[in-house]
Amino acid sequence: xxxxxxxxxxxxxxxxxxxxxxxxxxxxxxxxxxxxxxxxxxxxxxxxxxxxxxxxxxxxxxxxxxxxxxxxxxxxxxxxxxxxxxxxxxxxxxxxxxxxxxxxxxxxxxxxxxxxxxxxxxxxxxxxxxxxxxxxxxxxxxxxxxxxxxxxxxxxxxxxxxxxxxxxxxxxxxxxxxxxxxxxxxxxxxxxxxxxxxxxxxxxxxxxxxxxxxxxxxxxxxxxxxxxxxxxxxxxxxxxxxxxxxxxxxxxxxxxxxxxxxxxxxxxxxxxxxxxxxxxxxxxxxxxxxxxxxxxxxxxxxxxxxxxxxxxxxxxxxxxxxxxxxxxxxxxxxxxxxxxxxxxxxxxxxxxxxxxxxxxxxxxxxxxxxxxxxxxxxxxxxxxxxxxxxxxxxxxxxxxxxxxxxxxxxxxxxxxxxxxxxxxxxxxxxxxxxxxxxxxxxxxxxxxxxxxxxxxxxxxxxxxxxxxxxxxxxxxxxxxxxxxxxxxxxxxxxxxxxxxxxxxxxxxxxxxxxxxxxxxxxxxxxxxxxxxxxxxxxxxxxxx
Numbered sequence: 001x002x003x004x005x006x007x008x009x010x011x012x013x014x015x016x017x018x019x020x021x022x023x024x025x026x027x028x029x030x031x032x033x034x035x036x037x038x039x040x041x042x043x044x045x046x047x048x049x050x051x052x053x054x055x056x057x058x059x060x061x062x063x064x065x066x067x068x069x070x071x072x073x074x075x076x077x078x079x080x081x082x083x084x085x086x087x088x089x090x091x092x093x094x095x096x097x098x099x100x101x102x103x104x105x106x107x108x109x110x111x112x113x114x115x116x117x118x119x120x121x122x123x124x125x126x127x128x129x130x131x132x133x134x135x136x137x138x139x140x141x142x143x144x145x146x147x148x149x150x151x152x153x154x155x156x157x158x159x160x161x162x163x164x165x166x167x168x169x170x171x172x173x174x175x176x177x178x179x180x181x182x183x184x185x186x187x188x189x190x191x192x193x194x195x196x197x198x199x200x201x202x203x204x205x206x207x208x209x210x211x212x213x214x215x216x217x218x219x220x221x222x223x224x225x226x227x228x229x230x231x232x233x234x235x236x237x238x239x240x241x242x243x244x245x246x247x248x249x250x251x252x253x254x255x256x257x258x259x260x261x262x263x264x265x266x267x268x269x270x271x272x273x274x275x276x277x278x279x280x281x282x283x284x285x286x287x288x289x290x291x292x293x294x295x296x297x298x299x300x301x302x303x304x305x306x307x308x309x310x311x312x313x314x315x316x317x318x319x320x321x322x323x324x325x326x327x328x329x330x331x332x333x334x335x336x337x338x339x340x341x342x343x344x345x346x347x348x349x350x351x352x353x354x355x356x357x358x359x360x361x362x363x364x365x366x367x368x369x370x371x372x373x374x375x376x377x378x379x380x381x382x383x384x385x386x387x388x389x390x391x392x393x394x395x396x397x398x399x400x401x402x403x404x405x406x407x408x409x410x411x412x413x414x415x416x417x418x419x420x421x422x423x424x425x426x427x428x429x430x431x432x433x434x435x436x437x438x439x440x441x442x443x444x445x446x447x448x449x450x451x452x453x454x455x456x457x458x459x460x461x462x463x464x465x466x467x468x469x470x471x472x473x474x475x476x477x478x479x480x481x482x483x484x485x486x487x488x489x490x491x492x493x494x495x496x497x498x499x500x501x502x503x504x505x506x507x508x509x510x511x512x513x514x515x516x517x518x519x520x521x522x523x524x525x526x527x528x529x530x531x532x533x534x535x536x537x538x539x540x541x542x543x544x
Contacts, residue, residue: 008113018060029075035470045401056102165354165368176407354405358526360493366526368405372533392423394447398440413539444475454480465500488522
C-alpha cells in the first residue's frame with residue numbers, strides 16, 4: 001500500500017489556487033449560496049483531519065465568493081437573497097480569525113520543508129565532493145538518509161500518506177464505517193448536551209495558536225506576503241460594507257430573464273413524514289437487479305413488487321407517520337448501528353489521504369467518489385411502482401468527505417412530482433433542512449428512464465449543471481430499467497459546463513449543437529464502486 005510524499009504549500013501558493021475558480025453569474029444565486037455552505041463543510045472536515053492547507057484554501061475561496069462575487073450577482077438585489085447574503089457575510093467574518101490562526105502554522109510547515117530541502121542539497125553536494133576523492137564513496141547512503149528524513153517528517157507529509165483510491169477500496173470502506181459512526185455519535189452527544197450548532201461552530205473556530213503569530217511575522221518582509229495581507233484587508237473592508245481597493249470584472253453577459261427560472265423547483269409544500277432504513281449489503285439484491293430487457297418486461301407486467309431481502313443481508317427499520325417532529329421536519333430515530341469491522345489504530349482519516357483519481361478536461365483534479373454497488377438495486381426496487389406506471393423517480397445522493405475522498409452514505413428520496421419524462425423535487429427547503437441537520441453533503445442524484453435508454457437528456461443536463469456548480473465531483477446516475485442499463489455521468493468542463501450554462505433555448509427538451517457535453521464518470525472516471533460500503537435510505541415522501 002505504497003503512497004507518496006505530500007509537499008507542503010506556501011501561503012501564497014494556496015491563495016493563488018483559492019482564487020483560481022470560475023464564477024458565472026448565469027448560475028442562479030441559490031446554487032452559489034449552497035456552494036458556499038459546501039465550502040465551509042469541506043473546510044471544517046479538512047481541518048479536523050489535520051489538512052490545514054486545504055482548509056485554508058477553501059475558507060479563502062469562500063471569502064472571495066461571498067465578498068467579491070455574489071454582491072454583483074444579478075439576483076443579489078432580491079429581498080430573500082439580500083438576507084441570505086447578509087448571513088453569508090457573517091460566516092466570512094467569523095472565519096477571519098481561523099484564517100489568521102491557520103496562516104502561521106502553514107507558513108512554519110512550509111519553511112521547515114524548505115529547510116529540509118536545503119539540508120538535502122548540502123548533503124548531496126558534500127557527498128559529491130567526497131565521491132571525487134573516493135569513487136566508492138557513500139553517496140547512495142547519503143541520498144537514502146536524506147529521503148528518509150524528508151519522508152518521515154510530520155510537517156512535510158502532514159501526518160498522512162497519499163493513496164490511490166482504486167487500489168485501496170477495502171481500506172476506504174473501513175475508514176468510512178468507522179468515521180461516519182464516530183461523527184454520528186459526536187453529533188448525537190452534542191444535541192443531547194443542548195449545545196447549539198452556532199455555539200459549536202464558535203468553539204471549533206476558537207484560536208488556539210495565537211502566540212505563534214508574532215514570532216513568525218518578525219522577519220517577514222516579502223512582497224508576496226504584503227500582497228496577501230492587503231487582500232485580507234480588502235476582504236474585511238468588503239465584509240463591513242466598504243469598497244475594496246480593486247475588484248474583478250466579469251466578462252459574462254447578463255442572463256436572460258427566464259434563465260434562472262426555467263429549471264427551478266415548484267413551490268414549497270407543507271413538510272411530510274418520512275421513513276429511514278439502513279442498508280448493509282455484501283451482495284446485490286436478488287430481485288432488484290435487472291440484467292436484461294426481457295427480465296424487466298416480465299417483472300413490470302406480470303410480477304408483484306419484490307419481496308424483502310433476507311435479514312442477514314439487509315437490515316431495515318421503518319418509521320411511521322407518528323414519528324416526533326421538530327421544527328417542521330421529522331426527527332430521526334437512529335436505527336441500530338451495524339457491527340463495524342475492526343480497523344487498526346493507524347487506519348484513521350489523519351493517517352491517509354486519497355489522491356485524485358481523475359481530472360476535468362481543464363486539468364482540475366477530481367476527488368474520488370466511493371459508491372455502494374447495491375444502491376442502484378435498492379433504488380430500482382423503490383422506483384418499481386412508478387416504473388410500472390411509466391413515471392420517472394429521482395433520489396439525491398448524499399454523503400460526506402473523509403481523507404480527501406467522498407463517500408455516498410445516504411440515498412434520500414425527496415417529495416417529487418413525476419411524468420413519463422420528468423421528475424421534479426418538491427419541498428426543496430425541507431430537503432436541505434434535513435441535509436444540514438445531518439451534516440451531509442449533496443454529491444449528486446439518481447433517476448430512472450422508465451422506457452427510454454440510458455442517456456442524459458437536455459433536461460437532465462440543465463438539472464445536473466446546478467449540482468456540478470456546487471461541487472465539481474457531483475454525479476448523475478441514470479437507470480434505464482427496461483433496457484437493463486445504467487450509467488454514471490458528469491458534464492465535461494470544458495465544453496459541457498459552459499455550453500449548458502449559456503444555453504438560452506426554450507422548451508423542456510431541445511437539441512444541443514455541442515456533442516461532447518457529458519462523459520462517463522465510472523468507466524473510467526473518479527467514481528469507484530466500493531463493495532460493502534453501508535448506506536441509509538431516507539424517504540421524505542408522504543407515506544401512503
